[in-house]
Amino acid sequence: MNHCFEVDGVEYQLWLSRCREDYRLCLHDRVIAPVAFSHRGDGCGVVIIAGESQPVRFAIDGDTVHVHINGETRSLHYRDPLRTLARSKQETSQAVARAPMPGVVIVTRVSPGQAVSVGTPLMTIESMKLETIIRSPQDGIVDRIHFKQGESFEQDAVLVTLLEERT
Amino acid sequence: MHELPFDTVLIANRGEIAVRIIKTLRKLGLRSAIVHHDIDARTLAVSMADAAIAIDGPTPIAAYLDIPQIIAAARQASAGALHPGYGFLSENAKFARAVTSAGITFIGPSPENIELMGDKIRARNFVQQHGFPVVPCAIEEDDPTTFVRRARAMGSPLLVKPSVSGGGKGMQIVRDVGVLEDAIAQARSEAQRYFGDGRLYVERHIENPRHIEVQVLGDAFGNVAHLFERECSIQRRFQKVIEEAPASGLSSELRQRICDTAVGIARAANYHSAGTVEFLLGGGEFHFLEMNTRLQVEHPVTEMITGVDLVAEQIHIAAGRPLGLAQSDVVPSGHAIEARLCAEAPERGYAPTTGKVLVLDYPGGEGIRIDSGLSRGQKITTAFDPLLAKIIVHAPSRIETAQKAHRAMRDLVLLGCTTNASFLARILADDGFLHGQIHTGYLEEHPHIAAGDPRADLSAFLAAGALLTGPVRESADAVSELHAALGSWRN
Numbered sequence: 001m002n003h004c005f006e007v008d009g010v011e012y013q014l015w016l017s018r019c020r021e022d023y024r025l026c027l028h029d030r031v032i033a034p035v036a037f038s039h040r041g042d043g044c045g046v047v048i049i050a051g052e053s054q055p056v057r058f059a060i061d062g063d064t065v066h067v068h069i070n071g072e073t074r075s076l077h078y079r080d081p082l083r084t085l086a087r088s089k090q091e092t093s094q095a096v097a098r099a100p101m102p103g104v105v106i107v108t109r110v111s112p113g114q115a116v117s118v119g120t121p122l123m124t125i126e127s128m129k130l131e132t133i134i135r136s137p138q139d140g141i142v143d144r145i146h147f148k149q150g151e152s153f154e155q156d157a158v159l160v161t162l163l164e165e166r167t
Numbered sequence: 168m169h170e171l172p173f174d175t176v177l178i179a180n181r182g183e184i185a186v187r188i189i190k191t192l193r194k195l196g197l198r199s200a201i202v203h204h205d206i207d208a209r210t211l212a213v214s215m216a217d218a219a220i221a222i223d224g225p226t227p228i229a230a231y232l233d234i235p236q237i238i239a240a241a242r243q244a245s246a247g248a249l250h251p252g253y254g255f256l257s258e259n260a261k262f263a264r265a266v267t268s269a270g271i272t273f274i275g276p277s278p279e280n281i282e283l284m285g286d287k288i289r290a291r292n293f294v295q296q297h298g299f300p301v302v303p304c305a306i307e308e309d310d311p312t313t314f315v316r317r318a319r320a321m322g323s324p325l326l327v328k329p330s331v332s333g334g335g336k337g338m339q340i341v342r343d344v345g346v347l348e349d350a351i352a353q354a355r356s357e358a359q360r361y362f363g364d365g366r367l368y369v370e371r372h373i374e375n376p377r378h379i380e381v382q383v384l385g386d387a388f389g390n391v392a393h394l395f396e397r398e399c400s401i402q403r404r405f406q407k408v409i410e411e412a413p414a415s416g417l418s419s420e421l422r423q424r425i426c427d428t429a430v431g432i433a434r435a436a437n438y439h440s441a442g443t444v445e446f447l448l449g450g451g452e453f454h455f456l457e458m459n460t461r462l463q464v465e466h467p468v469t470e471m472i473t474g475v476d477l478v479a480e481q482i483h484i485a486a487g488r489p490l491g492l493a494q495s496d497v498v499p500s501g502h503a504i505e506a507r508l509c510a511e512a513p514e515r516g517y518a519p520t521t522g523k524v525l526v527l528d529y530p531g532g533e534g535i536r537i538d539s540g541l542s543r544g545q546k547i548t549t550a551f552d553p554l555l556a557k558i559i560v561h562a563p564s565r566i567e568t569a570q571k572a573h574r575a576m577r578d579l580v581l582l583g584c585t586t587n588a589s590f591l592a593r594i595l596a597d598d599g600f601l602h603g604q605i606h607t608g609y610l611e612e613h614p615h616i617a618a619g620d621p622r623a624d625l626s627a628f629l630a631a632g633a634l635l636t637g638p639v640r641e642s643a644d645a646v647s648e649l650h651a652a653l654g655s656w657r658n
Contacts, residue, residue, distance in 0.1 A: 003642070014633055
């Protein structure tokens with residue numbers, strides 16, 4: 001699944017996936033593997049990137065990760081694709097889970113009428129031969145599931161519509 | 168026992184300079200009291216002081232400028248003396264008088280000293296009358312009707328300056344005399360807005376000069392000594408970024424002349440306390456720029472090469488003691504560089520930054536001194552100027568000092584607020600800087616130093632960020648075992 005970090009006003013799209021015991025990082029024009037992170041406690045750790053280990057100091061503050069590596073510091077602001085999309089597309093009484101990229105529905109995990117919370121897995125999609133979990137952007141009730149298993153969709157397509165939960 | 172006529176000193180300041188003053192007070196066996204606005208209640212300076220008195224105002228800065236409140240706080244703390252630090256009321260003659268009138272010792276020069284040197288036009292005239300070199304200039308109050316004509320007659324480039332100023336506010340370089348009148352109008356408006364005094368003068372602008380200043384100490388017994396010079400040529404918008412002592416590549420003859428001139432000016436002004444005489448050096452000649460009648464931000468580089476505690480000297484002089492040293496006792500050793508760590512982003516036009524100190528690790532080791540008022544958890548706001556801390560490094564030679572300072576800046580970790588640490592490191596590794604080819608326009612001439620490398624490889628940062636961000640890692644972990652085993656690719 002595509003994720004986005006904003007660093008110094010520039011947005012970086014990336015994709016993280018499993019790669020044996022570690023991970024693979026896809027930046028827009030590069031694939032870096034393996035990547036891994038080992039914690040050393042109290043905001044210290046080691047990032048392993050393409051076989052090279054670098055000591056890291058870090059601090060997490062909400063959606064921002066402050067990272068110090070090799071004398072340089074960067075603040076990475078995570079831009080949650082679901083929240084961003086939900087914010088920009090939300091109607092007054094509805095929230096939608098949109099497709100962060102074109103793909104195919106592998107499995108739906110909820111049914112219409114079901115109450116969900118922020119982060120509840122709604123469906124698993126496949127895109128670029130990678131699976132991504134689509135999570136609920138907010139608390140609510142599943143109103144409509146727009147695509148069945150095996151159906152394909154385009155980027156930004158509404159996958160699931162939620163209704164605000166009535167109290 | 169300290170055997171001074173007071174045992175408690177009120178610090179009318181905040182941040183790193185307050186912490187630095189407290190350290191010397193402790194060394195001398197004196198109690199420290201500090202005033203603080205609520206925004207500073209949980210800062211290091213307040214926690215270190217023996218007593219803390221809250222002050223208030225319409226803005227945090229206004230609180231620190233409130234003379235009656237500060238005098239009342241000094242009384243409340245039973246302070247026999249007051250140290251103003253730098254900035255705020257440190258060069259305010261009215262404040263120095265109010266402190267003295269309240270029966271409290273002002274740790275600084277006399278109000279007369281402050282009045283004479285605080286007004287740049289008056290100071291300039293005084294220095295010129297005593298036969299010391301000043302930059303050619305036209306002063307408005309000599310004859311307002313002919314001011315612009317006289318200024319224009321000097322030929323470009325010109326520098327329009329307010330009589331009362333600081334931090335480069337209201338200063339304008341004019342390269343085309345055709346726009347001089349507009350520049351004067353703009354400078355006047357800025358000076359009036361910032362300092363409440365719109366008087367101006369126009370100097371012949373020396374292109375790319377070096378900023379050389381001399382630390383002086385004077386006592387009530389007629390003793391005046393210099394502690395050699397500092398160079399503060401690395402500036403941006405007339406604000407110092409990196410300072411060092413001694414200045415690089417000065418001949419011993421020129422160094423002696425500059426230092427003797429500074430002593431001569433301080434002696435002529437009957438100056439008591441620590442002060443700094445600033446000069447511009449260009450084309451092998453130096454001219455008086457101004458005198459600062461307070462402790463300077465960059466005083467630690469002088470302390471590092473001379474071993475003299477300038478705050479202790481200020482206290483002894485204010486207590487009516489003679490200087491604790493003779494000129495022959497001042498023997499400089501090695502080289503010192505100070506880098507000003509600021510909450511700003513040079514890569515974005517030095518935009519101020521805010522945040523909260525989440526991680527703070529300063530470099531350490533022999534010859535490294537940190538003057539800081541920061542502590543973990545502290546909020547960094549735009550209420551005050553952006554200076555957070557000073558990293559001061561001492562080593563036997565200039566090149567070793569620069570290399571050590573560069574390593575120190577790279578080792579410094581402050582997370583939670585963007586700082587200029589990388590920018591400072593870039594300066595310290597810059598070839599021109601290392602070769603001493605510096606002048607006050609150096610950073611403008613080399614914009615790539617502030618800009619950094621926009622194409623820098625951020626993959627390690629992004630990898631760390633991705634692996635430390637729950638949703639990113641979880642979405643990767645959610646991929647089936649089978650996919651993971653296949654490297655997530657389906658064939």
